Structure formats: C-alpha cells, structure tokens
Amino acid sequence: GAGVSQTPSNKVTEKGKYVELRCDPISGHTALYWYRQSLGQGPEFLIYFQGTGAADDSGLPNDRFFAVRPEGSVSTLKIQRTERGDSAVYLCASSQGASYNEQFFGPGTRLTVL
C-alpha cells in the first residue's frame, strides 16, 4: 500500500522567501507529525496533529513556522521569511493514533535556503 509521501522532495529557496512543504499521510491515520533533521543529527520534533487540531506544537522553533491540517488528512508546513539556519530535511510521519503505535515516516523534503 501507499506510504507517507512528501512533496517536493527538494526545495531550494532564497533567504527571506516563504515556503510550503506538503505531507500526505497513510490513508486512515489520524495522527500526523512533523520533524526536521539537520545534517548529522537525529530528527527533532516540531508538531503533532491528532485529526485537524495541533495537539502539541512545542517543537516549533519560532512564529515563522506554522502547520495546518484542515481536513484531518494532508498537512502543510509553512515557513515564513526563511533563514539559512532553516536548511534541513523536513520529515513527516503518521500513525493510527494510539500512543504506542509505530510512526511511519515519509522520505522527507530537503530544504536549502541560500
């Protein structure tokens, strides 16, 4: 079956620009997570959705980062006024929602801010 998909796979932008990264979770998964991974580091949690609502956004680094999931399926991570330090791989994961269930990760979007 189809796994988690993320688009685009690569995004190059200039400092100060706005970007949107999309995540399509596994069909029927109610929980959706965003992480980001800098080179040589483990993934770092950003935000978690249960259905349409953000249940935990404690990992968002500042107010330039925002994420939505309006219909409880596809999610978009939005970054305003990008900075070079935002360059990383942005990973999306989904799960069936129970606290102990495994998370299924997408391949990530590599964001490069020039």
Add this chain to the structure above:
Amino acid sequence: DAKTTQPNSMESNEEEPVHLPCNHSTISGTDYIHWYRQLPSQGPEYVIHGLTSNVNNRMASLAIAEDRKSSTLILHRATLRDAAVYYCILKRTIQGAQKLVFGQGTRLTINP
C-alpha cells in the same frame, strides 16, 4: 523526557549477529522502549518496541534488562541492507506525549 545513551558507531560483519546496546537509567514505569532505524537518504523506520518482556519480530529481537535500565537490539544475521543509524527512544504512553525524541543514535556499518 528520559534520556538514552548509545555508542556513536559500531561495526560488524555480514551474516553475523549484531547486538546494539542502549542505556536508559532514568526510565520511568510508563516508558516504552522503541527502536527505529534510518537507512541512508530515507526517513526513519520502526524496528521494534517493548515494555518489560523481551520481544521478537521479523526484523529483530529486543532484550530488556530486568531493571529496565538498559536494553539491547539484536539483529540475528546482519546483511548489508542493515547498515543504518539505529535510534533507541523512550516513549511515554500518557495522553499527549506522542512525540519521538531522537538522540544521536548508533551508526552501524556492515562489512561484506
């Protein structure tokens, strides 16, 4: 979140067993022990999880110490495709504590 400690890197030979250790001395009673791995240029992949008893699945086995302060992921017969970064993660089961907190992990190299 309780912290885990893993060796930065390990090396093994193809078709031999691999034992990946993880220390979690501050683990609490509600923490499950999860293992994920990340192959090059891919997102992390779930491997196995457990609470108190040893666990087996098609990918690996998880041996948990009686005091739960450490655990070992066992790959019974490593292949070249097992070369990856392996992450040991403690995950609370309480409502709202859904995130995975990744450390640096162990980079496993498999020699042919």
